[in-house]
Amino acid sequence: MAPRPPFRGAGDAPPPLPAPATWAFFLDLDGTLLDLAARPDAVSPEGGLAGMLVRLERMVSGALALVTGRAVEFVDELFPEQRFTVAGLHGAELRPSPSLAGHLLPPPPGTGDAAAFRAAQDLARDRALPLPGVLFEDKGRAFALHYRQAPEQRDAVARIMAEALALAGTGHRLRDGKCVVELGPAGQDKGMIVRNLMGSAPFQGRYPVAAGDDLTDEAMFRAVNALGGLSVRVGPEEALARSAASTGIETPGAFRSWLRGMTG
Ligand SMILES: [Mg+2]
Known part of the structure; x- marks a missing residue:
């Protein structure tokens, strides 16, 4: 029996949950499985996290994706x-774990105009350079400007990224997150990843469980809710009130403990 996360609303009776071995997991990384760090490149997994995810993946016969x-x-x-199953760049990349060999997963969408994308990337990098505390992150088919260390730069970052989007053109979109604006491939969000994977073995027919901590996770929560699954917002109570998630848990540490309780 899985330990239950704290359910929204003190008076709500927790819904009955099926056995964890019949679940399919869709897990965000930063702020969900990993504690947030001051710099995006400074995150590191807690000791034992990889081993715990491997046990979890085995428990659900491979139906686990890091989204x-x-x-x-x-x-x-x-x-x-x-090598976990990873839906990267909000679903623009999909790489199955070797444990899914023989399963046919849906292909990620195609790329847009590469030259226009590079021009947009150069513009964002150059414009961000003189702004103190603003960090440029190259993510391959996406890039981001982070302003966690300089919240006063929020509007400047928004302007730069809007300009970059105009350059990158169709096929791309902006995504707002916690002190970050990202430009990446359009046409895919975390909700679509959940729906796509739930249409294929070994995910198909399972009870979907999604966990995340940020705006981009809301699409995943709505997708899981529509499929009758469990959506978990990692973060303080106030954040849960603004979220589509059906339940919440306070911190990445508490979330990891909840998972650990299932895998032993
Ligand atoms: Mg996150």
Whole structure:
């Protein structure tokens, strides 16, 4: 029996949950499985996290995907010993774990105009350079400007990224996150990843469980809710009130403990 996350609303009776071995997991990384860091490149997995995810993946017969805004390559560097199923760049990349060999997963969408994308990337990098505390992040088919260390630069970052989007043209879109604006491939969000994977083995027919902590995770929550699953917002109570998630848990640490309780 899985330990239950704290359910929204003190008076709500928690819905009955099926056995964890019948679940399919869609897990965000930063702020969900990983504690947030001051710089985007400074995150690191808590000792034992990779092993716990491997046990979880085994428990659900491979129906576990890390659904993140990071590039697949970055996730592989975080977990050098493992190759998890990763939906990177909000679903623009999809790389199945070797445990899914023989399963046919839906292909990610095609790329837009590469030259226009590079021009947009150069513009954002150059314009951000003189802004103190603003960090440029190259994610391959996406890039981002972070302003966690300089919240006063929020409007400047928004203007730069709007200009970059105009250059990059169709096939791309902006995504707002916690102190970050990102430009990447359009036509895909975390909700579509959930719907696509739930149409294929080993995910198909399982009870979907999604967890995330940011605006881009809301599409994933809505998709899971529509499929009758469990959506978990990691963060303080106030954040849950503004979220489509059906339940919440306070911190990445508490969320990891909840998962650990299932895998032993
Ligand atoms: Mg996150």
